[in-house]
Amino acid sequence: MRDFYPEDMFIQNYILETMRSAVESFGFVEYSSSILEPAELYEAKSGDEIVSEQTYTFTDRGNRRVTLRPEMTPSVARLVAARKRDLALPLRWYSLPNVFRYERPQRGRLREHWQLNCDIFGVQSIEADIEIISLTSAIMREFGAQDVDFEIHINNRQTLAETLRTYNLTDDQTKAIYKLLDKKNKIDNFDEEMQKLIGKKIEFNEKPDATTVTVLERLKEYGISNVHFDPAIVRGFDYYTGIVFEVFDSSPENNRSLFGGGRYDNLLKIFGIEDTPAVGFGMGDVTLHDFLKTHALIPEYIPSTDLYIATQNSGVVEDAQALAKILRAEGINVAVNLLDKKLGDQIKTAVKQSIPFLLILGDDEIKSKNYIVKNLSTGKEFTVGQKNIAEIIWSNIEEE
Amino acid sequence: MRDFYPEDMFIQNYILETMRSAVESFGFVEYSSSILEPAELYEAKSGDEIVSEQTYTFTDRGNRRVTLRPEMTPSVARLVAARKRDLALPLRWYSLPNVFRYERPQRGRLREHWQLNCDIFGVQSIEADIEIISLTSAIMREFGAQDVDFEIHINNRQTLAETLRTYNLTDDQTKAIYKLLDKKNKIDNFDEEMQKLIGKKIEFNEKPDATTVTVLERLKEYGISNVHFDPAIVRGFDYYTGIVFEVFDSSPENNRSLFGGGRYDNLLKIFGIEDTPAVGFGMGDVTLHDFLKTHALIPEYIPSTDLYIATQNSGVVEDAQALAKILRAEGINVAVNLLDKKLGDQIKTAVKQSIPFLLILGDDEIKSKNYIVKNLSTGKEFTVGQKNIAEIIWSNIEEE
Numbered sequence: 094m095r096d097f098y099p100e101d102m103f104i105q106n107y108i109l110e111t112m113r114s115a116v117e118s119f120g121f122v123e124y125s126s127s128i129l130e131p132a133e134l135y136e137a138k139s140g141d142e143i144v145s146e147q148t149y150t151f152t153d154r155g156n157r158r159v160t161l162r163p164e165m166t167p168s169v170a171r172l173v174a175a176r177k178r179d180l181a182l183p184l185r186w187y188s189l190p191n192v193f194r195y196e197r198p199q200r201g202r203l204r205e206h207w208q209l210n211c212d213i214f215g216v217q218s219i220e221a222d223i224e225i226i227s228l229t230s231a232i233m234r235e236f237g238a239q240d241v242d243f244e245i246h247i248n249n250r251q252t253l254a255e256t257l258r259t260y261n262l263t264d265d266q267t268k269a270i271y272k273l274l275d276k277k278n279k280i281d282n283f284d285e286e287m288q289k290l291i292g293k294k295i296e297f298n299e300k301p302d303a304t305t306v307t308v309l310e311r312l313k314e315y316g317i318s319n320v321h322f323d324p325a326i327v328r329g330f331d332y333y334t335g336i337v338f339e340v341f342d343s344s345p346e347n348n349r350s351l352f353g354g355g356r357y358d359n360l361l362k363i364f365g366i367e368d369t370p371a372v373g374f375g376m377g378d379v380t381l382h383d384f385l386k387t388h389a390l391i392p393e394y395i396p397s398t399d400l401y402i403a404t405q406n407s408g409v410v411e412d413a414q415a416l417a418k419i420l421r422a423e424g425i426n427v428a429v430n431l432l433d434k435k436l437g438d439q440i441k442t443a444v445k446q447s448i449p450f451l452l453i454l455g456d457d458e459i460k461s462k463n464y465i466v467k468n469l470s471t472g473k474e475f476t477v478g479q480k481n482i483a484e485i486i487w488s489n490i491e492e493e
Numbered sequence: 494m495r496d497f498y499p500e501d502m503f504i505q506n507y508i509l510e511t512m513r514s515a516v517e518s519f520g521f522v523e524y525s526s527s528i529l530e531p532a533e534l535y536e537a538k539s540g541d542e543i544v545s546e547q548t549y550t551f552t553d554r555g556n557r558r559v560t561l562r563p564e565m566t567p568s569v570a571r572l573v574a575a576r577k578r579d580l581a582l583p584l585r586w587y588s589l590p591n592v593f594r595y596e597r598p599q600r601g602r603l604r605e606h607w608q609l610n611c612d613i614f615g616v617q618s619i620e621a622d623i624e625i626i627s628l629t630s631a632i633m634r635e636f637g638a639q640d641v642d643f644e645i646h647i648n649n650r651q652t653l654a655e656t657l658r659t660y661n662l663t664d665d666q667t668k669a670i671y672k673l674l675d676k677k678n679k680i681d682n683f684d685e686e687m688q689k690l691i692g693k694k695i696e697f698n699e700k701p702d703a704t705t706v707t708v709l710e711r712l713k714e715y716g717i718s719n720v721h722f723d724p725a726i727v728r729g730f731d732y733y734t735g736i737v738f739e740v741f742d743s744s745p746e747n748n749r750s751l752f753g754g755g756r757y758d759n760l761l762k763i764f765g766i767e768d769t770p771a772v773g774f775g776m777g778d779v780t781l782h783d784f785l786k787t788h789a790l791i792p793e794y795i796p797s798t799d800l801y802i803a804t805q806n807s808g809v810v811e812d813a814q815a816l817a818k819i820l821r822a823e824g825i826n827v828a829v830n831l832l833d834k835k836l837g838d839q840i841k842t843a844v845k846q847s848i849p850f851l852l853i854l855g856d857d858e859i860k861s862k863n864y865i866v867k868n869l870s871t872g873k874e875f876t877v878g879q880k881n882i883a884e885i886i887w888s889n890i891e892e893e
Contacts, residue, residue: 442581
């Protein structure tokens with residue numbers, strides 16, 4: 094489980110707010126739901142096994158089995174099902190939940206992470222697929238990533254399913270092939286493994302089908318240069334029905350899948366929602382954080398506090414708070430020293446807490462109503478009247 | 494447990510963001526931590542009984558007893574303890590966690606709510622008490638509340654403890670008296686109940702002590718008119734050591750305690766942190782929501798989406814997305830219609846989703862590069878070139 098000290102919280106808020114800003118620009122609106130759901134909700138989708146092995150499931154006082162949500166899709170399906178008549182489909186919905194999974198059950202460790210979930214409900218045409226993939230590109234760019242920093246691989250599960258159908262495989266064999274394909278880019282002996290699994294060799298399409306070609310063309314027209322066809326993209330889940338995609342870090346240091354998604358037109362049926370095509374993806378904060386770190390895209394910590402008012406003696410705290418009150422009304426976030434400490438120690442506190450601006454209040458300043466505002470990172474000092482303190486801080490922040 | 498559809502999420506975000514803005518203006522910085530903590534963390538503070546009766550405690554796969562946090566104080570104490578040397582005290586820290594309690598154990602219902610937690614760690618003087626109470630006033634005002642809408646009642650637990658000490662009560666009797674005092678304003682037969690409990694009548698101070706008088710005077714100087722001494726203010730918990738306060742709704746319809754806090758200088762010792770005085774409070778979203786409703790202070794729903802682009806035929810979706818891309822880069826949040834539906838149905842969708850602006854894109858608009866932007870709430874229409882779409886939307890939003 095994770096703790097967030099102010100410096101960590103700053104990065105976490107940066108990640109979530111950047112995601113929020115990108116998805117809202119595409120017209121997605123936010124929803125949320127309970128972190129505890131009835132265990133049955135997940136059993137319907139994944140089968141008993143996954144629920145008991147990979148989730149945090151327990152019995153509550155009311156003797157019901159409940160699960161700390163391992164993902165958001167069943168919850169959003171429940172929300173849509175409950176109000177499908179009143180909701181004006183199509184919907185563009187997003188959420189930023191924390192989700193819980195045992196990543197390494199052998200260690201008994203619970204992993205908590207935050208996950209952006211975006212879905213378009215109610216659009217059958219590939220316009221939705223194109224928009225969702227455009228959106229993933231827009232999110233990555235919003236974080237400052239260039240197209241060379243990551244790659245978007247796409248495939249069509251429908252075409253894949255049609256190919257497999259011609260080989261008359263059992264359901265178990267089909268599942269095994271999907272799992273193997275998912276690892277194709279990581280293993281050398283793909284054909285050999287395939288022989289072991291099903292006793293024959295399947296000829297997969299080397300070229301994209303017409304739908305995939307259209308999607309690729311449209312994305313390139315929108316200026317997305319880093320999107321490619323990749324016949325090995327399957328996505329782990331059984332429920333994808335059309336275009337699937339996966340975003341990879343291009344860096345040799347962190348060369349791995351960051352996140353992905355696709356079309357899952359039949360999944361909502363399990364939750365009692367008929368005829369609702371869906372396209373979506375989930376993007377975790379932990380893998381994204383690694384990506385940002387690899388590409389030096391994590392911003393430096395700047396606290397929400399703009400100004401620290403140090404007090405020359407404890408008699409001026411009252412005046413300091415009165416000055417702070419005026420500045421707060423002007424939109425400046427102000428921390429006032431409340432301790433009877435030496436000025437040097439007060440300034441150390443401000444520096445240690447990374448507060449960008451300092452104002453020392455003493456009897457002289459109270460009398461003259463002239464104040465010195467110091468930019469603690471550049472060392473620059475500005476002598477100003479009370480009316481200009483906010484202005485000086487704003488203009489200095491903008492400069493940086 | 495609670496679900497948030499977009500309209501609910503809007504209000505929830507409004508409440509949390511307004512709290513955030515107010516507390517950051519006082520120099521508080523945000524932290525967070527895991528929602529699951531070892532059960533012992535709560536037992537240390539509250540005793541076994543409360544942990545097992547009022548919390549959600551269970552055994553995980555590693556055979557450890559864990560609790561869904563019922564409050565934030567033990568977690569923040571853990572965070573401060575772990576890095577006390579590196580942290581530059583005093584700290585002004587806040588958090589906006591969801592917390593979990595069985596409010597009515599007989600129904601077996603789990604209650605989840607969000608709670609603003611603010612604490613100042615490391616300040617012994619009443620300057621911290623004054624600042625924390627100023628802050629609660631500032632938060633309420635940030636929500637649009639006037640001083641007549643709520644009252645801040647304060648008392649001094651230290652003086653109260655000294656008074657009780659002169660009566661030679663047992664620990665159990667003292668606790669019983671605190672509990673009774675907590676109900677004083679709600680019951681008629683206070684003296685009678687006191688006789689029953691301890692067999693004598695205690696003379697409580699009718700007037701505030703010197704510390705309380707100073708706090709009251711300073712708060713009035715800062716323009717806070719609705720703060721009063723109230724000898725019945727105790728706060729339920731055993732751990733308060735100095736000034737305590739409670740905020741009440743003044744409305745006869747909702748005449749109840751909204752939240753409160755105070756000084757708790759000894760609590761952090763339990764968590765291994767010596768000599769760290771603390772003042773703080775917790776403010777729940779549910780009671781605050783009721784307050785806002787009672788005083789008609791809940792804002793109307795406005796979705797994050799600014800503009801809906803309707804498409805005259807399915808051939809123009811590509812152009813619509815290209816136009817949307819330009820507008821998104823200018824800061825406008827745009828939803829594009831992706832379905833092959835009648836214009837009237839598309840407009841209905843925009844209206845039902847409360848999207849404020851509409852632009853209908855057809856072959857004429859693509860050719861002429863002139864667009865009609867319609868304000869869906871006023872009905873006003875504006876004919877503009879592409880470069881002026883964002884401007885028209887911004888100026889219309891500002892007008893409202």
